Amino acid sequence: xxxxxxxxxxxxxxxxxxxxxxxxxxxxxxxxxxxxxxxxxxxxxxxxxxxxxxxxxxxxxxxxxxxxxxxxxxxxxxxxxxxxxxxxxxxxxxxxxxxxxxxxxxxxxxxxxxxxxxxxxxxxxxxxxxxxxxxxxxxxxxxxxxxxxxxxxxxxxxxxxxxxxxxxxxxxxxxxxxxxxxxxxxxxxxxxxxxx
Amino acid sequence: xxxxxxxxxxxxxxxxxxxxxxxxxxxxxxxxxxxxxxxxxxxxxxxxxxxxxxxxxxxxxxxxxxxxxxxxxxxxxxxxxxxxxxxxxxxxxxxxxxxxxxxxxxxxxxxxxxxxxxxxxxxxxxxxxxxxxxxxxxxxxxxxxxxxxxxxxxxxxxxxxxxxxxxxxxxxxxxxxxxxxx
Numbered sequence: 420x421x422x423x424x425x426x427x428x429x430x431x432x433x434x435x436x437x438x439x440x441x442x443x444x445x446x447x448x449x450x451x452x453x454x455x456x457x458x459x460x461x462x463x464x465x466x467x468x469x470x471x472x473x474x475x476x477x478x479x480x481x482x483x484x485x486x487x488x489x490x491x492x493x494x495x496x497x498x499x500x501x502x503x504x505x506x507x508x509x510x511x512x513x514x515x516x517x518x519x520x521x522x523x524x525x526x527x528x529x530x531x532x533x534x535x536x537x538x539x540x541x542x543x544x545x546x547x548x549x550x551x552x553x554x555x556x557x558x559x560x561x562x563x564x565x566x567x568x569x570x571x572x573x574x575x576x577x578x579x580x581x582x583x584x585x586x587x588x589x590x591x592x593x594x595x596x597x598x599x600x601x602x603x604x605x606x607x608x609x610x611x612x613x614x615x
Numbered sequence: 616x617x618x619x620x621x622x623x624x625x626x627x628x629x630x631x632x633x634x635x636x637x638x639x640x641x642x643x644x645x646x647x648x649x650x651x652x653x654x655x656x657x658x659x660x661x662x663x664x665x666x667x668x669x670x671x672x673x674x675x676x677x678x679x680x681x682x683x684x685x686x687x688x689x690x691x692x693x694x695x696x697x698x699x700x701x702x703x704x705x706x707x708x709x710x711x712x713x714x715x716x717x718x719x720x721x722x723x724x725x726x727x728x729x730x731x732x733x734x735x736x737x738x739x740x741x742x743x744x745x746x747x748x749x750x751x752x753x754x755x756x757x758x759x760x761x762x763x764x765x766x767x768x769x770x771x772x773x774x775x776x777x778x779x780x781x782x783x784x785x786x787x788x789x790x791x792x793x794x795x796x797x
Contacts, residue, residue, distance in 0.1 A: 420770065420772075428682065429683075432679075432683045432685070435687055436682075436685070439687035441686050444686070445686045448682050451681065452680070452681030452682075456674040456677040457673075460666050460667065463665075464662050465662070467663075467666050468661075471665075473635065473636060473639055473655065476651050479643060479647070520631055524632075534761050534764055534765045538766075545766065546767065546771065547767050547769065547771045552770075555758060556773065558757055559751075559753075559754040559757045560751070560777070563750065566745075567748070567749050570749050573745070574745050577737055577741070580742060580796055581745045581746050584742070584796065588746050588750035588791055592783050593780070599779045599780065611771070614771040614772070
């Protein structure tokens with residue numbers, strides 16, 4: 420699917436760019452964003468190292484296992500192909516906790532740690548497992564319990580009004596994500612053998 | 616009540632990171648006698664490899680997203696979708712943000728700023744926009760980074776599920792804002 424979407428986005432961009440007269444801006448954006456992508460990745464090194472180091476301590480002290488066990492009833496249903504006491508569950512739970520609290524900086528390293536541990540269980544290394552897709556979908560639907568600081572800064576006093584609406588909307592999108600993953604993972608076109 | 620909760624949670628959030636940075640090593644050192652410095656360095660080593668591994672995936676996705684944004688294709692999509700969404704009461708003013716949200720974090724923040732400047736933070740457009748922004752993530756970016764970090768290229772149903780969730784989130788933002796704040 421990503422093959423078509425990725426190519427489609429670029430092809431549509433070039434065609435639309437020609438018709439709207441923005442073709443130079445399209446070229447500039449392509450070159451500029453390639454640079455931005457590297458800057459973002461390099462910028463992640465420090466924060467990644469910090470949280471991965473702290474996570475290693477949490478793991479060595481058995482904290483991750485304790486947390487994972489506490490949320491077992493939920494995680495076995497969402498990630499049935501991950502063994503109950505696997506470290507991936509601990510990382511997944513911590514990533515979600517960080518997301519809920521709006522700690523984006525901590526959430527990404529924890530999420531990538533979880534992906535690494537899920538990859539250990541993956542028999543086909545270039546293809547996402549059901550658990551990986553579930554984890555990703557929950558992440559992209561953003562389980563957030565506080566209004567982001569940027570939004571608070573922008574909205575001022577009105578920010579408190581959108582507190583409840585944000586939680587309800589995020590809840591709706593997370594439920595939709597979980598249901599969609601469960602439905603789609605059974606479809607042949609998305610199966611491990613056939614999907615792209 | 617809600618003001619109090621928001622204030623309280625934002626105040627608490629300020630302390631969570633420092634507490635984790637100290638609390639986890641404290642527990643490890645005092646209860647389990649873990650050699651915290653050595654173990655930290657061991658874990659931190661992975662930071663570099665993971666960050667570097669993401670680069671090609673992020674270049675691929677961000678270049679496509681950047682081209683799409685610059686081309687004006689979003690405006691064409693807007694014109695196509697606006698009449699349909701009007702039928703279900705989705706304000707056209709909030710459509711650019713809804714379409715931008717899965718593509719770009721900075722882009723959608725810019726659009727939210729526009730809404731606030733244009734209509735004011737008290738307006739329904741700004742409230743819907745802020746709800747949309749807060750209740751969703753940059754799907755394409757997350758996909759590139761998370762799957763890229765472990766070398767997954769065949770993403771299966773991830774994008775379909777992620778984008779459906781984004782659409783449901785955007786519709787829910789409009790619905791709940793109109794219901795509760797209208």
